[in-house]
Amino acid sequence: MHVEIIEGADAFRALREDWIAVYDSDPEAQFFLSYDWLFGTRGGPGHTGLVLAARAEGPESPLVAFTSLRCRTQHGSEGFSTEFGFSGNYVSDYNGFICRPEYEDQAIPAMAERLKQMTWGSLRFLSLAASSRRAELFMNRFSPQEFGFSDISMVNPDGVDNGICPFTLLSSDWDDFLQTRVSSNTRQKIRRYMRQVEGSDVYRITHTDAATLERDMDLLIELWTQRWGKRKGKRLAAILDTNRRMLKHAFMTGTLFMPVLWHGDRAICALAILVDQRKGSYNFLIGGRDEAFQDLPAGLVMHGYAIRHAIAQGMVKYDFLRGNEPYKYSFGAQEFHLKSVLVEPKDREACAPSLDARSLAFVLRRSAELWREKKPAEAARGYDQVLEIEPHC
Missing domain, CATH: 3.40.630.30 (Gcn5-related N-acetyltransferase (GNAT))
Incomplete structure (x- = not known):
């Protein structure tokens, strides 16, 4: 199973027929994973992110599974780090992935494995709408020996449970x-x-x-x-x-x-x-x-x-x-x-770096703000992280 990373408005438009075909074939597919909701206009939550797309065999074979992701940049005491999550985090009521059912045993773990190989400091999966079987196929690629898992409460202060x-x-x-x-x-x-x-x-x-x-x-x-x-x-x-x-x-x-x-x-x-x-x-x-x-x-x-x-x-x-x-x-x-969970590496030093190149524009902008706020040490840490990725920046 080959998993591609697809980005950009033109590439998303080219995905339309394949996405709809998989959506129609998937008994677990729901509106917030539809092409119209994610990519139907430039205001759709998928347009600012990337797509992991699984193919069954070679480059000419059809795409059989998708998940739409977006990166956010976190800033803490140890500097900046990238967090990947579903494109619909904070926007869509349901999130997850779509897959032709006959390929789910191979495609869903393959997408998780591809995500695991990317550069990040945390994964935030909000409102995962999937059967227990599919959720396990995805999450089992993140070994509890390597990663820590924190359930994210979906209960409001008034007691309403959004899960x-x-x-x-x-x-x-x-x-x-x-x-x-x-x-x-x-x-x-x-x-x-x-x-x-x-x-x-x-x-x-x-x-x-x-x-x-x-x-x-x-x-x-x-x-x-x-x-x-x-x-x-x-x-x-x-x-x-x-x-x-x-x-x-x-x-x-x-x-x-x-x-x-x-x-x-x-x-x-x-x-x-x-x-x-x-x-x-x-x-x-x-x-x-x-x-x-x-x-x-x-x-x-x-x-x-x-x-x-x-x-x-x-x-x-x-x-x-x-x-x-x-x-x-x-x-x-x-x-x-629904299920909402935060995934983080247990040994951060072993997983360094945790900053994806997609975060650089934010880090540069925020580091400049930190300098103007008279926080030179934090600004310097941010600039150093940028130079680790782009030495000629």
Whole structure:
């Protein structure tokens, strides 16, 4: 099994047909590993990274497995080091790799082995979505004699576990879904309140299009911030910027379904859902509702509406993504569990150097800042690390 490193926008474009073919063949593939999400626009999380691609035999044989990675540069007391992780770290709800199932025994360990041979000081795998078998095929290449493993907690301060992902399988008929997936009490509420919305001249539900995208994103983000903004603290601005960028990216790739519930001219609830036509799933990314509006349970109505819409479009799965918030279980949800882990060499000196050439631009920039901040020893250490890699820099 031969594993290539592929980088650059032109090379990513050339991968499109191969990536989609592997994606379609892989029963474990999910939206956040789709070509559209990773590379569909220059705003996709994969565009700033690299791809490990496995071939079954020689250079003319087809590609059979992929993982998209990105490097970050860490700065500590011992200087700078490179950390590799999934391209979707901090952006995608799920991460991992795609592989033709008949090649997984060879291709997945081969990609891990190629990554092990690269220059880094740590590996950060966030929200790994893979079967236990595939996860072991990948992680077993990192021997516990050589590497230390630290589980990364995915539990929020409020107790919500982002390592638990509720999802519900859809029936081919809306009434059948209500009859078989939800409790009688929830079924009655959904029917009653949806009739109230759809039988009224006051309520209406709109779908975001090119003319309303900016307005609807502003509405959703404002509603979400009302509920969660204070809890996010200093991270709020970065979170909102990321959400806005990814919503635009999804819209540009034709994968965004965004219904908005109105009461007159007042927006009271909005959902952003990522649509995977190839795998038949609706993936609920983010939502917001007006907490002051108490005339009906807007969240229940809108998720019911979205699930009915998904069924009408022939979808087979409604994924609530990360977080075990109780409301998600009202729709007959099952659970999928993620894994997040940090991998570090036990003997750092034996593994030196830990700085990849992809980190040099950052190290030069940061070392200059350290010099201006009157930290000459730290700046010098950074420059020395650059010269180890590029002696003529």
